[in-house]
Amino acid sequence: MRITNALVKGAANGQLVDIDIDPITGKITTITPAAGPFIAETEAEIYDAAGRLVSPQFVEAHIHLDYANTAGIPRDNESGTLFEAIEIWRERKEAGLNNPDLIRRNAIAAAKSAVEHGVGFIRTHVDVTDPELTAFRVLKDVKEEIRDWCDVELVAFPQNGIYAYQGGDRLVEQALKEGADVVGGIPHLEPTREDGVDSLKHLFDLGEKYGTRIDIHCDEIDDAQSRFVEVIAAETTKRSMQGLATVSHSAAMSYYEPGYMARLLPKLASADVTFAVCPNENLHLQGRGYSHATPRGVAPIKALTDFGLNVALCQDSISDPWYPMGNGDLLRVVDTGLHVSHMLQPKYIDNCLEFITHNPAKNLGLRGYGIMEGNPANLIVLDAHSEREVLQEGCPVLLSVHRGKRVFSRAAINTDWES
Ligand SMILES: [Zn+2]
Incomplete structure (x- = not known):
């Protein structure tokens, strides 16, 4: 050709x-x-x-294919908060609504929608806080089924925590034994700050044991005191895993004081931590409950980029309890990300595709990309x-x-x- x-x-x-x-x-x-x-x-x-412009296929570095196309069932998210979404998802699992055939069809439809918008590579988080690992096993088959038109990476993601959910740590490891590509986690939802730190140490242990990368839902919360990003930087450096850890969301970073940020950014840079930021979804989820001057709750894309950190912009959801919109069109995500971060200067505009091509390719560690x-x-x-x-x-x-x-x-x- x-x-x-x-x-x-x-x-x-x-x-x-x-x-x-x-x-x-x-x-x-x-x-x-x-x-x-x-x-x-x-x-x-x-x-x-x-x-016309020819680009490498886009890379979707953070999405949940196992949640896709489930909005409204068993019920709508009335508050629009992340916490109601997690509760709805728990209800959905307990009601037995996640049957394998439905997950498969919904996930493939979502992947197709992303591919029709230029995507060729997807890192999907898959909820493993389910004793049967139903979604994980389905997504493993989906990965094979669609490999001719899209490469998929599976993150063993404990949506309800590894300690907050009994046996969550064992389920993450079981998914790794069954072929998960990446270790996931969610430290800010563990019972205490200390449990969150312990969870990260355990997940890094698993990453080392199974030789995988790490991608953590980290500090996705409107709380300036949520500071697990620094733990990820420290663990990455201590274990000489530079470049192998990704921080997803990090909404709390948008609340950090300048003094703390000034100390944090060099640590992140020396650990070569990469970022997956989902501006559309976090604009929807974060900053709820304020009557005016609503916080944006999107990680500081500009500050991270200007400091030389690698930032991927990602969709996160396609029509699920967390976010009722989304179609896998990463150009819309880039548009939102640059607007919300005051980045409509030529140096960002004229290189905007980096956020959905080479940057996410680095998060995934793709070889031969470009x-x-x-x-x-x-x-x-x-x-x-x-x-x-x-x-x-x-x-x-x-x-x-x-x-x-x-x-x-x-x-x-x-x-x-x-x-
Ligand atoms: Zn996510």
Whole structure:
């Protein structure tokens, strides 16, 4: 396959290129200056990008596929809080509403929606605080079922805590034995601050034992005293696990005083902790109960980015008790993230796709990611000519290629004015 007349950031000094893909290996063989209108005769399938932007497939670094498409059942979240959502989810589990076939169909529908918006890689947290590990076992099958069009990583995520939920620690380990890719956790929901710290030490132990990365729902709470991020930085450094731990959400960081932040940021940087921030969802969930001057409750994306920390922007939910919206469109998430963080300056606008491509790829530790010769061909054609245009217009994906195979294509929308 050849994608001709492609605009690829960083390639050929801004000139258009042709991208050749080996159909057998699925890898990019060559990237060469575009041959122009006279394409040499070839057996290959040719897609003319016509000067449009070609990007690596987007990476969704934080989503819950096992929760997707369940909003309203057994009931709606009336308060809009995270805590009512967790309660609804517990009711749902206890009522036996999570049958494997339903979880499978809902998860695949959610993954498809994300892929149709340009995603090719997903890290999904999967609730393992269930003695049967029902969702985890289903998602393991889903991972295999959709691997031709999307790579999925499974996080063993104890939604109700590893100590707050009896046997939660054993269930996380059982999921790791059964093939979970990443260790999850939720220290701010453990019974005490000390239990939260102990939970992190235990989860890091498991990460070391099973050789996995760590991705913690950390300080997703409107409480400036919730300070587990610093524990993650300390454990990462102590164990020489730099670059292997991700902090998800960290809403409480938006409440930290400048003095504390000034001490915290260098520790996070030396531990090379990566961040998964979900601005749309945390704007919805956090800062409830205030009558005016409502806090935003979104981790300080700009401060983290400016300090050189790696920030991925993520969807988190597609229609579940936590968040009734969401469709896997990461361009909307980037739009929200840059707006809420006062980041509409050219240096962020013109590199906005980093937050949903190379940054989340670093969180996941993806190898061979990016449009380069020798890498697997995982790429999309956007109906735009710059990252700025993508952000401003929310441009559709016209072609998606995963492992060198076309996943889908769609026609550009044309508007015919009458005059
Ligand atoms: Zn989450």
